[in-house]
Amino acid sequence: MRRGRSTAIAVLAATAVSAGVRPTVAWADPQNRHSYVLGPSTAQVKPVDRRGYVQGPDASNVRPVAVTVLSGDVTHASGLAGRGTKATTLTMAPGGAPATVLLDYGKEMVGTPYIDAAPSGTAPPLQLAFSETRKYLSDAQGRLTGDGVGTGGYERRQSITPTAQSRVRGTFEGGFRYETITLSTPGTVTLRAAGVDFEAYRATPAQYQGHFLSSSDALNRMWFDGAYTVQTDMAATGVQGALAPSVLDGAKRDRKLWSGDLAVEGPTILASLGSNGAEYVMRSVLALLKLSTPGSGLAGFGVPSGGSNGLDPAYSNTYSSWTVDDAVGYFRATADTRFARQVLPYVEGQIAYDSTLTDAGGLLVTANVFGGPNSGLDWDIYDGPKAGVVAGANMLYYRVLTDAAYLEAQLGNGRKAAGHLATAARVKDAINARLFNPATGAYDLSETARGVIAQDANSLAVLFGIAPQSKVPGIVRALKTLWDTNGSRPYSANAGLSSVMSPFVTGFEVEALYEAGYATDAEKLLALTWNQMIDPKNPSYTGTFWENYLPDGTLQDGSISASHGWSSGPTPALTGYVLGVQPVDPGYRTFTVSPHFGTLTWAKGAVPTPHGPITVAWTGRSGRRDLVVNVPPGTTAAVEIPGRPAVEIHGGAHGATKSLVIDA
Template sequence: MTEGHPAPFGPRWRARWIWAGRPRIGMDGASTPVLDDPRDVVVLLRRALVLDAAPRSAPARIWVDGRYELRVDGTVVARGPVRSDPHRAHYDVVDLAPHLGPGEHVLGIVARHYGRPTSWWVPARPTYSLGAGGVVFEACLDGEWVVSDRTWTGRRGEAWTAVAGADSAGSLPVEAFDARRHPTGWDRPGDAAADWRPATEIVPFHSGAQADPHPPSEPFGMLAPPVRAAFPGGARHTAVSAPLDSRVGAEPTPDPVAQALADEHTAEDPGGPVHTVGFDFGGIVCGTLELDVRGAAAGTEIACAAAEHVDDDGRLVPLGQHAGFGYVAAGTGTERFTTFDPVGTRYVHASVRSPDGAPPPTLALTVAERLRPRPPGAEFACADPLLERIHAVGLRTVDLCALDAYVDCPTREQRAWTGDSVVHQMVDLVTNPDWSMARWHPQLAAAPRPDGMLPMAAACDFADDHHMFVPDWSLHWVRSVHNCYRYTGDRALVAGLLPVAEQTLRWFEAYLDRDGLLDRVSGWVLLDWASVYCEGSSSTLNALWARALEDFAEMATWIGNAGSAAWATARREAVAAAFDRFWDDTRGVYVDHVVDGEVRRTAAQHGGAAALAAGLVPTDRIDRVVARLTDRTRLVRHSWAMDTVTPEGEGIGYLYLTSGYPDPTWDVDEQMVAAEPFFRYVLHDGLARAGRADLVADQCRDWAVFLDRGETSWPECWNGGTHCHGWSATPTRDLVVHTLGITPAEPGYAAVRVAPALGDLDWARATVPTPHGPVTVEARADGAVRVDSPVPVVRG
């Protein structure tokens, strides 16, 4: 599923594993290595170079057990690696030639080993020597190799103090940095101080290791080639700042985020020892935060907390987010601190404690965005400025949720949720000429449990301990594989993923009843944050499984696996034959669920939408189903889980995830619970499959409610949740795929299908990326369609 190693690199490295100091590995019993001290640790590594001339070529590759910054003469030239399962890691490649000239240089590496799983990193189970931090680096400078070995020097990053994480799903690793303890200029040419020691070479040591010091090495195995074409980057934004007030201040705590939050809840005191400053970026941003400090006395403590929300009194409301940093000033006049990891937020509040009555410093805060690239080349325009704006905000939303993987949100969690990412991917496939992440993310998530089910989030704490799983998320993942099949036409990629897809689809078979429908599926059947009932046999889950089976059968047929295709087709046909169990002919709806043979009355949009998307609705019934799904007068937006997750709410909705939903508070006979923004992609797909793509443009106008609230990115839900969730961006895809009707007619865009369904629009135009070059379509209400395409065009 990966490309070959780029020249001049091969599977085996010339480099050796290094670290600053001996690995912190102990023993649990006689033969089981464990992390002896699983704390968050930072190390600094440097290598001096003297070059006679600027190299014409200087490709380098690097991988770190954790995360890293690679610097040349103090300038950061690479950050990584991409998140992954530690047994399926991918190194990064960077060209150092633009940064090297004749004379002295220093290669510097800041490496961070988090010790415990985070929302983006999982530790490997250590061997006797590896798994507690390690770096491999090699560069070829005009044929001369510079590799990581004992010629490097290193030391612990003593300026960083480990901060115990908060007990929260939204707790990100927090930095506490004391500039007084940091070696200034360590990453620039010059003699290192006496306390720098030769780097420790780590020789892989385990049964069968044979003392080979060069990767590939256990517990990581083969380090695979890069999966991204460029490093994350983006714009810079400086926050508007305002001094808030002076306060009494809370008791000191080692967690700077908790400190800042506690300080602003203490009493105001004009002569108080704690000064607070508020920063507002004006909208959600995500990247490394740069704190500029002027006039701070040595030892001045600055604690910063980030949040998306503030209350009516201007205080932060974290809503589960625990992010920020702490900084202790060196007292050098002008100082800058840049966070190691990206932080997503709108607001940052700082509390400042100056020593011995010194005046508070002047602070400024900037974010340097660290988002996956989106090169120019794709465009969308139409006759309705509102839809143009909705399309643009969706782009911004997905950009903010595309870091080193597609993440749920850049703020609260930054996890690569297995189901959410299908929307991000679909947006990228029609708006981003760089498909590297759209191809990579399905591979990232293809790490099933022994029973075949996929974890609900990839390469993170939730995957490491199989915290819980969302069975329906794996079905959206199958759709993401199907997207790879249709858009890329990459047989090797799809063939490599299909065994995982078959495993996860077969997992559901244990829950089939005698009629061939899924019943009482275990795990967290989430479906959507909307109040959809799923106890017993769920219409939505069955339809999603049927759609995934259909997707799988099509792909299996394409690669020549007739046996698996026949199995999937038979299972889907059984669902189709029994699906009328959920049909209420009197109301013209598919009910949410049937429990022990009892048809329950609740009927959200989801069952009918998924049935349309899966092709389960009989032809003579389609018009009734569509009419009911699109009757806005009878829709109610309701989420037991999320409606109270607001600054004003009590946040008790999460309790329903374990206790179950209460009885409905709406008129179940007359009203239908509306899909939240995530599941609207299924609704719009269902309308299009039903032959009603002409309705999609107007459906997308529902997102205007967010614009009316001043949102600059799409929130998680119609009410409640985060202010930026990539899964809410489906209109950006749908206006291109359904309204303009631009889709691959054959895998890999060997031909393009153009089937405009403008609805009430006078005209629309889009340019989409394909492997063969851009395709531009302009359609008008009078039926005129102009297509500029490098591949054959199939109309309708």
């Protein structure tokens, strides 16, 4: 994980070491008193086969799971789904109705469509159309096949001409669940097969170095669906011209590098695929840095092919901040020191640039411009720039300073780390003095938008440790006023901004709730937001998570991505807070285990590290919890349960497994 109290411990400890001072962080309770008992565990964790939750296809050749005849003369349509030996025939008589079939792959696909055909006589072309949801899919004549309105939204079309007795491939398509095949000119085509060559990251159970299971089937599905969402956004070298393994924002749209999205996607990949996906994260960060201008804000946007679509790579100040957090988060998880030294000048350059944007009180000021390193644009581009002293931008400014302190401390530069921590402390004080509103019990959107509660700023204030502990309960109450039946609105109504709900921002609120000890509320927000996305009966179900949605739970139109990696927050949150594993020193050389039990009766899982997997399993109810932790060789764990002293477990040369009984 990239956030939480363990970060502050690591910065302080590493700074002390680099300055020649013995760290004073105390973890051990050597006599194992205070309601801990070491010994055999009585944990009875229900056996659940995690393979049933893995969404990735078993093979790169994927066939549809269902076929429906939409119009015209079609025989043996089910043959296209692999059920039966008979071929499928589409026939259109002169003046007759086009023959159209709808292929349903059951979940999000990325890749190149193909057909195996045996045409009768001169082969007429077939028209293909693709969409993530049936509501916005239309046939070759532009008529909607679902219950939507309009012109079909963001569906995509292509033409393919059959060749006798051979496989014909179309052109690459981003995310889609549905495909229509239409014969709209007179003739007959016999199809022996149709499908897609899958060209995203295909993760079978063997590729998962991490996993999560619990007593909640819904949470289990969220963890694995989040992982699959990001896998559909991963492009290998050469896919659509990608110059290196890349993590894109969406399967369908934009299919670009975005640092804000990567702030969630990177932890999702590292929590699920571990080293199997690490290069995608690392190369994406380096690609953004390569696009950055020295002495200015870092790039927060990029095209994986190295080209440009006219948008300034330095999209906004907040996205420049996320680029820093992406880089340091990757180092925190992997201990890649070579990478850390490579990115350090860019991190320091961002801090130097940010200092030119601060006012006399030390807070950062963003500009009312549409793009650029000082722009007030953010994740909600449709709301336009937020200019002035904006709370969210300053929460991220504080985060950049603590990120830089972590990086400098771990590389042995204690003096620089201490300097960044001192600046961060001043920024924190200024945020609390100027942006906290006692009347609402929360932080204002900005110094000019008083009384407006912003979901992002208040979540980050708790998550980054900016909010004083005494203020956290009030902030949580204020955030809950934004909740609705389908999740959280991003702003209070007096903001005058869009009410479109953002799973990206909600993921940070879930982490903030866990971080503050509100596990039951975190579970409720997870359910409100993501239960609708994991429901196969939902008309917009794709097995992946949506970019955003309207307060009524529907997608605004066909352009909205139904597989957007920035919405995969449940995956790293459940690993980092329900299993409770977060790194302290880079690469989990030291780490904390602090499970947040909530309403669950058991949970278990694995966390990938360079030293081997950390495994955690716990079971029980409020009166007693049994916890088993496996600590890899060469690492040290601190088991931290609120209200109890921490227990230190050393992995030693061969690793160690310890059982603890936690009494109420």
